[in-house]
Amino acid sequence: MEFMKNKYKCFSLFSGGLDSILAVLHMRKLGYEVIPVFFQTPFFGAEKALKAAENADIQIRVIDITADYIKMLENPAYGFGKNMNPCIDCHGLMFRKAGEMMEAEQVDFLISGEVLGQRPMSQRFDALNSVGKLSKVKDLLIRPLSQKLLADTLPVREGWVKKEEMLDIQGRGRQRQIKMAKEFGISHYQNPGGGCLLTDQGFSRRLKDLIRYKMLTVKNIRLLRLGRHFRLNPNCKFIVGKNNNDNEKINQLAAEGLIFQTVNQPGPLGLMISLAEIGNCEIEQAASILLRYSNKAATEDVVSFGNGTESDQQIKITKMEERSVVKLMI
Ligand code: SF4
Secondary structure: OOOOOOOOEEEEEOOOEHHHHHHHHHHHHOOOEEEEEEEEEOOEOOHHHHHHHHHOOOOOEEEEOHHHHHHHHHOOOOOOOOOOOOHHHHHHHHHHHHHHHHHHHOOOEEEEOOOEOOOOOOOOHHHHHHHHHHHOOHHHEEOOOOHHHOOOOHHHHOOOOOHHHOOOOEOOOOHHHHHHHHHOOOOOOEOOOOOOHHHOHHHHHHHHHHHHOOOOOHHHHHHOOOOEEEEEEOOEEEEEOOOHHHHHHHHHOOOOOEEEEEOOOOOOOEEEEEOOOOOHHHHHHHHHHHHHOOOOOOOEEEEEEEOOOOOOEEEEEEOOOHHHHHHHEO
């Protein structure tokens, strides 16, 4: 007689959205050992997912995949969505990472909360197949909420998962998920798809600039959320804080950059990042932009600049005209 384990173990790709919560709870109810995993990057953090998990009495593991994600982002095999969101490759990478962890943890298969036909980009039939191929774990995937409608994968063929216990949810309607949430006693959950910076238009524009000019580092990515950004030349960009909070955070991330500040009047903090040696031309441009954002500074005024290790230097400069500032803005 063939040996059958009495308890199968799966990793769950957990996003914090209702569907991923329901996939975990459904499988748990059926008796599977489910380990929910949240993969984090600077584009989507774990805070919301941790809160959502806590509300549903689920414990999740948070794993940082930033280094692999940045590599993928430079050239995603399936391209980008409306903004810089490489959804198919993003899911594929997460499945691949989960797949790599399976052996060490003696995990039998993977699940996700994906629902057939719910989101145009990443959850269409062909997209689900693409994700599978990309991640090389296609045959180990189970989507509990839609698996009845999907091709059988190894866990079903081997009898580890009974198809009749899986669900047949499809489309964008949320009624069945809301009903399930009530049955599981979950009252608070977030909207699906929220919270990914790669779907934000302004953030995507700045990110595209970083990729184009080969400045894609973790620190530079973190700076994209702060202040106003200007492209001075292919090697050099300049950032100006919008408020005190921006100024403080920019200062904390400024290790290798050149800091600019107004001298005679209060004003924002500026940070120059350059791949090449910084010349007078860039310094004058940056100081002139910075003055534009100090309301109290005179049309001609003094700006200091330095990298924090040497004593600051000063430059007297004229405020840049609004239309010139706009031209340089990313
Ligand atoms: S919206 Fe963001 S986190 Fe979600 S699949 Fe797309 S790229 Fe990944």
